[in-house]
Amino acid sequence: MSDTPHSAQTSAPGEGGFRRFLRATEIDPRLLGMLGALLLIWLGFHLYGALVLGEGSFLTPRNLWNLSVQTASIGIMATGMVLVIITRNIDLSVGSIVGVVGMYTGLLQVEWLPPSMGLGNPMIWIIAVVFGIALGTLIGWFHGLLIAYLAIPSFIVTLGGLMMWRGMAFLASSGRTISPVDTTFALLGGGPYGSIGATGSWILCAIACAGIVWAMMRGRAARKLHGFALRPMWAEYVVAGISAGLVLIATLIVNAYPWPKGILKDYYAKLGQEVPEGAFVAHGFAYPVIIMVVVVLVMTVLMTRTRFGRYVFAIGGNPEAAALSGINTRAMTVKIFALMGGLAGIAAVIASARLNSATNALGDLDELMVIAAAVVGGTSLAGGVGTIYGAIIGALVLVSLQTGMVLIGFGDGSYRKIVIGVALVLAVYLDIVYRKRIK
């Protein structure tokens, strides 16, 4: 190879081995910190279960699979909240948008469409999904207009939205629960049938690993083209190896979680067969999780590889400078809130599909979880700083705390709220300490 591998910055003498490792691999230490915290929480719940209750039930394929599904709707919204908070805004209305969108998509597919299209028409779920995303986008766009062009603070606009859309959700059905939703639509919420199975998961795993290698080779080629410092080859292998390893572990876990007996019976009964001896059908990745991964990829590309993403960061860093650079900051604000609304629409589809019903309480208090997820994931309320992957890890941390407390027998709401509240403040404090130290 003609290029000389050396790290971007010259390594300082006396630097510890771990620091040198981080520098060579260019891994964000905050990412490691967040993953470490997540792992600690998981181990903590598992060990508590194992030692105190006699059965560790957190680090089991079943619980981790459930965790992935439960994180999907919060995680999807948290990726949008990152943009909102980076631009020094806030969106308190996302939980209520989930409520109102869930309710209207529920009414659409249960009461409005079936009489004319026929119950179970394969177009119904598609229309419902498109409608849900469009309605969410429209609501977000409307909020954005009020914030950008009438200069009403986002806190106020979305606080108003929080109350108003929740009220609309109730009025839309006079408080009734709309159930059950279209059977195909319900698959988007996960469950044994709402997953892609073992083979599909392995195919996804292979695609993801190929994607990781491709992305790293492309990055290396681009650096070489302009004669920039390259990561040493061993660092490239380590980063690629760890990333692919995590994908592999996730695949192994979801493929180790079998369908429960009842579902097996139901499945084979439909085929007109007896359940074979020792039948094992794996769940594989659930649809909502796949949707979340796609959202994360799209949002990451949007934030790091497009002008739109650049402008989001620039507006957060210095709104005046952004405007003087010819960026239409008002239009950007409208787009960001519309995007946030659209993501809340997707979350509403997943949440109502998972419940197999639309209730006016759907998404209640989600806004707090979503904001907390973004902030725990390192998004700064002062603006200008935040990452998509951080928000997802933040969502995982919070949902882990929530479900973990239930698993170890502290399921009643009060303990959960205390723990999550403490975790939020602690996470932000640790982040402040970290930022001070790197300065």
Add this chain to the structure above:
Amino acid sequence: MTKENRGTPLVELRDISIAFGGIKAVDHVTVDLYPGEVVGLLGHNGAGKSTLIKCLSGAYKKDSGQILINGQEVEINDPRDARAQNIETIYQTLALADNLDAASNLFLGRELVNKWGFVDETKMEAETRKIMGRLNPNFKKFNVPVSALSGGQRQSVAIARAVYFNAKILIMDEPTAALGPHETQMVAELIDELKRQGLGIFLIEHDIHSVMKLCDRASVMKNGQLVGTVNVNEVTDDDILGMIILGKKPAKAA
């Protein structure tokens, strides 16, 4: 050297007025600028210099008057219009996004994209390294947010942004206010070089000595109105100070 025998001015701001809530920040002011010339804009704080110049850079929209570029009247409604006319501005505040690195700031609003429309980060960094190598060879911090840079380094990023895009008209709002002596000298040399390349430069400056050294002409404003424009080599420091403080044009330069 009188302006009549130099053909069409590069920029003519004719009879510009702008008011904020009844206060006339700029009141029927006319100034012009020729290629290869530095025109100093002077006056007290609040005299209207920055406001006048923001009408040219697109940050404000004039209430009345005309802006002519090479004799053609143009409409400048926002910073993009100004950039389209090859007008670049170095603001007093520098207008940098502190959380972004030098390359991101340099190309802010004009990012280089590849054939798929994605931002070409490595190419932008390579271009930034090239221009910074020319303007400020000591500049090495390409991968940190500009908040981590010194005042002079930040200034060179702001200057690089104005110079990179082939400005024909450059507006500098107190470019040396935050700089040390060495860096001030670098800016002075840069202004001379850009002048030789045929750029027209509006320089807002408080320091009379810098004005005498760098500018060809000086336009003095007071309370939103133009006191007068003088050829710098025909007047003394005291004449200009008199214009700034008393609002009186010296008799001999009339």
